[in-house]
Amino acid sequence: MSNNILIIAEGRAEGLKKVSYELVNMAQTLAAALGGAVEGAVVGSNVGAWAETLAKTGVTKVYVADDKGLEHFAPESYTTALAAVINAAQPAIVLFGATGWGKEVSARVAARLDWGLATDCTAAQIENGALVLTRPVYAGKAIAHVQAKSFPVMVSMRPNLVPPAEADKSAAPLQTVAVTLAAPRAQVVEAMVKEKSKVDLGEANVVISGGRGVKGPEGFAPLNELADTLNAAIGASRAAVDAGWIDYSHQIGQTGKTVAPKLYIAAGISGAIQHLAGMSSSKVIVAINKDPDAPIFKIADYGIVADLFDVIPALNAALKAQAN
Amino acid sequence: MPFNIVVLLKRVPDTESKITLREGAVVTEGLNFVLDPYGEYGLEKALQLVEQHGGKVTAVLFGSADAKETIRKALAVGADEAVHISDPALEGGDAAATAKVLAAALKKIPFDMIWAGKQAVDEDNAQVALRVAELLDLPHVNSVIEFNLEADGKAARCVREVDGERDVMTTTLPAIFTAQQGLGELRYPSLKGIMGAKKKPITDWDAAALGVAAATVGAAGAKIQQTKLEPPPARPPGKIIPGDAQTAAQELARLLHEEAKVI
Ligand SMILES: Cc1cc2nc3c(=O)[nH]c(=O)nc-3n(C[C@H](O)[C@H](O)[C@H](O)COP(=O)(O)OP(=O)(O)OC[C@H]3O[C@@H](n4cnc5c(N)ncnc54)[C@H](O)[C@@H]3O)c2cc1C
Numbered sequence: 170m171s172n173n174i175l176i177i178a179e180g181r182a183e184g185l186k187k188v189s190y191e192l193v194n195m196a197q198t199l200a201a202a203l204g205g206a207v208e209g210a211v212v213g214s215n216v217g218a219w220a221e222t223l224a225k226t227g228v229t230k231v232y233v234a235d236d237k238g239l240e241h242f243a244p245e246s247y248t249t250a251l252a253a254v255i256n257a258a259q260p261a262i263v264l265f266g267a268t269g270w271g272k273e274v275s276a277r278v279a280a281r282l283d284w285g286l287a288t289d290c291t292a293a294q295i296e297n298g299a300l301v302l303t304r305p306v307y308a309g310k311a312i313a314h315v316q317a318k319s320f321p322v323m324v325s326m327r328p329n330l331v332p333p334a335e336a337d338k339s340a341a342p343l344q345t346v347a348v349t350l351a352a353p354r355a356q357v358v359e360a361m362v363k364e365k366s367k368v369d370l371g372e373a374n375v376v377i378s379g380g381r382g383v384k385g386p387e388g389f390a391p392l393n394e395l396a397d398t399l400n401a402a403i404g405a406s407r408a409a410v411d412a413g414w415i416d417y418s419h420q421i422g423q424t425g426k427t428v429a430p431k432l433y434i435a436a437g438i439s440g441a442i443q444h445l446a447g448m449s450s451s452k453v454i455v456a457i458n459k460d461p462d463a464p465i466f467k468i469a470d471y472g473i474v475a476d477l478f479d480v481i482p483a484l485n486a487a488l489k490a491q492a493n
Numbered sequence: 494m495p496f497n498i499v500v501l502l503k504r505v506p507d508t509e510s511k512i513t514l515r516e517g518a519v520v521t522e523g524l525n526f527v528l529d530p531y532g533e534y535g536l537e538k539a540l541q542l543v544e545q546h547g548g549k550v551t552a553v554l555f556g557s558a559d560a561k562e563t564i565r566k567a568l569a570v571g572a573d574e575a576v577h578i579s580d581p582a583l584e585g586g587d588a589a590a591t592a593k594v595l596a597a598a599l600k601k602i603p604f605d606m607i608w609a610g611k612q613a614v615d616e617d618n619a620q621v622a623l624r625v626a627e628l629l630d631l632p633h634v635n636s637v638i639e640f641n642l643e644a645d646g647k648a649a650r651c652v653r654e655v656d657g658e659r660d661v662m663t664t665t666l667p668a669i670f671t672a673q674q675g676l677g678e679l680r681y682p683s684l685k686g687i688m689g690a691k692k693k694p695i696t697d698w699d700a701a702a703l704g705v706a707a708a709t710v711g712a713a714g715a716k717i718q719q720t721k722l723e724p725p726p727a728r729p730p731g732k733i734i735p736g737d738a739q740t741a742a743q744e745l746a747r748l749l750h751e752e753a754k755v756i
Contacts, residue, residue: 242660244623244633269655273635276588276620280627285589285716288618305725306616310512311519313616314721322716355632355664361652370657375756399756417675418657423508423614424530424674426657432755443508449725453753455745461733470731470753471745479738480745487746488756 170321172205175260176228177251179270180211180219187372188266188326190333193226195293195326196264197334202295203261208232209341210254212247214240220343225336232258234346242270243353248277250348255282257346260321262300264293267325268371279323286323287315289427291450293324300324308423308446328371329429368402370419375432376448378404378421379414382437382458382477386414391481392436398488404428404448406438422447436477440465457481494646495548498539499602500572501595501609501622502532504556504563508614517722528566531610534672537679538640539608540571546646549573551602555594557584561695568690569682576602580699585712588616592624594710597703599629604667606649611636611671626669634662636673 174196178189189209196207209228211220213235220233234250251274255263265271267289279286290302291312300317302324370376377392377399389403396403404421405414421428423443433451438444440456440463448454449468456469457477466472473480506512507525514520528536539550552567554560555578564575576598583594599607612619626633638659639652648665654673682690700710707713734741734748749756 242662244626244635248627269636272619273623273655276623277627277633279589279620280592280624283589285587286620287717288588288620301720304617306722307506307510307512307519308508308614308617309725310510311514312723312725313719314723315717315719318716318718353632355634355662355668357660357662358650359661361659361661418654418659420674432749432753442511446508449728453749453755454728454731455749466731466733468728468731470728471748472731472733473738473741473745474733475738475741480742483739483742484746487743488749491746491750 170261171259172203173208173258173260174200174203174205174262174264175208175210175255175258176264177271178209178211178219178223179266179268180213180216185219185222186266186268187333188268188328189223190226190336191328191331192264192266192326193228193334194331197227199262199293199295199300205261208258208260210234210258212239212250212254214238221340222336224340224343225338226334227338228341230341231343232346233343234348236348236350238350241357243356244273244277245353245355246350247274248281249350251278252281253348254346257344262321263323265323265325267327271325275323275325284321284323285317286325287317288325290324290326291330293326305427305450308443309427309449310446327429368396368400370402370404370426370428373402373428373430375399375401375434376404376421376428376430376451377401377434377436378406378438378448379409379436380406380438381408381412383409383414389415391478391485395481395485398485406444435465435469436481438465439463440468494546496542496546496605497549497551497603498542499551499553499599499604499607500532500536500539500567501607501625502536502552502554502567503529503610503613503615504554504560505529505613505615514722514724519722526563528563529610529613531612531614531672531674533610533679534674534676535608535610535670536567536570536572537677538672540680541677542642551576553578553595553598553602555579555583555591564695565690566682568693569686570680571686572693574693575695576698577695578698578703582700582707583711585715586710587715587717588618588620588624589716590710590714592621592628593714594703594705595621595625596628597705598698599625606666607631607669609669609671611673622669622671631667631669632664633669633671634664635671637670638673638675640670640676
């Protein structure tokens with residue numbers, strides 16, 4: 170085992186996800202404290218371009234497991250490939266993004282290698298030579314401080330915690346890692362292309378959420394227009410999801426997504442404890458609600474007591490005017 | 494064809510609960526404990542499959558001695574029998590240790606399929622079921638929102654949700670599935686179910702029954718150790734922006750730009 174930090178990059182059709190660049194920055198701080206280097210890894214099929222981009226972010230090496238067998242997601246194949254790169258790199262710490270993909274593959278790889286794994290962390294540092302982490306538990310109603318008893322260890326870190334590293338440095342070398350994949354028993358056979366908001370909820374800097382107050386599927390239209398102006402992702406309360414107005418992949422809360430954007434706008438949402446659990450660590454919270462006693466105002470930085478159908482279009486117009 | 498289905502469940506505080514801390518631990522007095530909501534979706538799917546195809550649903554719950562009441566809830570909605578794993582020697586573990594306990598238990602229970610929640614809403618680890626899959630060398634499908642058996646009953650076709658996108662995944666059986674909200678409507682226990690649950694068998698297993706090595710489980714086996722539990726940082730008080738909708742919206746736009754500097 171080295172003192173190095175290995176970051177596992179994650180991509181999609183358009184390229185590496187923002188969290189991959191953020192992991193590089195987080196790893197730099199840990200590596201400096203541990204006296205190791207930051208290395209990266211890319212696994213998938215036809216991922217040469219991702220590897221070349223990652224190589225320019227300041228990492229000292231990029232491990233690449235590129236195999237046709239990784240074209241479609243298969244948990245067992247990805248576990249095998251990730252175990253191979255981790256074995257090749259021999260790091261002290263492996264960092265994943267706490268995305269759906271990152272959390273899924275990290276759990277299985279951690280079991281294969283019999284390593285500890287702290288999921289969904291919001292801070293990581295080295296204290297007295299040990300890795301200490303904070304992670305929200307009870308959907309953010311409490312913060313746990315945890316410590317890795319020993320190295321090596323795996324961690325998944327939430328997106329949006331630190332600025333992303335720039336891919337503007339001289340390219341680090343790539344190291345190919347050969348993998349032997351058995352035919353997977355479980356695999357993705359079809360990606361369902363669906364009405365996906367253009368901006369990923371987990372990565373968005375701004376999230377605009379609608380609740381029962383939007384009154385119907387068409388009530389999300391003004392929110393969508395504002396989202397276009399702010400390059401925001403659309404969220405929702407469970408009430409709006411249960412009513413069938415919006416797909417529950419947009420649900421924010423204890424049984425939905427946890428988000429921590431720079432700006433969270435809650436429109437027509439009362440602020441039930443389960444909803445707050447998913448958004449209360451947002452940097453700035455705006456609440457728009459007709460009811461001055463709605464609990465959402467207790468955690469909002471800015472509140473407007475009025476009809477959201479008046480406020481949202483007016484806000485959109487004001488922001489557009491301000492931008493010019 | 495009948496199926497033996499095991500559902501992994503956890504006892505957790507109701508999501509409505511306010512979590513208060515005393516000396517770095519959660520105050521449990523007065524907390525209402527329930528079956529973890531995602532696990533409940535898995536249980537519901539298991540019950541439906543057994544209703545359609547025959548077989549048996551076994552609820553497996555790893556938790557402290559006072560979890561019996563929660564187990565009865567699973568029996569009351571229709572699980573046929575339950576296994577309660579409980580032993581002070583097994584407590585204090587992390588996800589790695591917990592998965593080893595469950596994997597040991599599952600080696601003693603015949604199953605065609607295992608359901609679990611995609612995460613438990615207390616520790617929000619989202620790794621135990623997937624670790625169990627790896628330890629038992631089983632395929633898994635995570636975050637399932639739609640589940641269909643193939644005609645031969647030897648494989649399944651699922652829709653699963655990940656980061657707002659959906660994929661269709663197939664797997665052979667036996668396999669582990671983790672349930673995501675949206676998998677189905679939950680049923681509520683009937684009075685008959687609640688009465689009947691009292692007569693259904695609950696098997697108790699401790700560390701010795703499972704034959705797990707002491708160093709690999711519980712606090713000793715944990716690789717990640719909790720050192721402190723704190724309340725989340727309090728948010729500074731906010732302000733209500735006065736005026737009609739138009740005026741307030743304009744002021745908000747200005748504040749977001751000039752004061753909060755988030756846009
Ligand atoms: C196990 C469990 C898990 C749950 N998980 C989640 C979760 O993950 N996420 C979640 O959100 N909820 C969750 N809930 C549900 C939660 O308890 C609430 O029921 C839900 O959040 C309420 O949604 P809402 O605020 O949109 O609706 P309501 O509580 O009905 O609030 C609607 C609000 O809109 C306001 N309003 C109405 N019209 C207008 C208008 N024209 N302009 C401005 N304001 C208006 C009203 O004043 C009101 O405050 C969960 C519940 C349970 C039991």
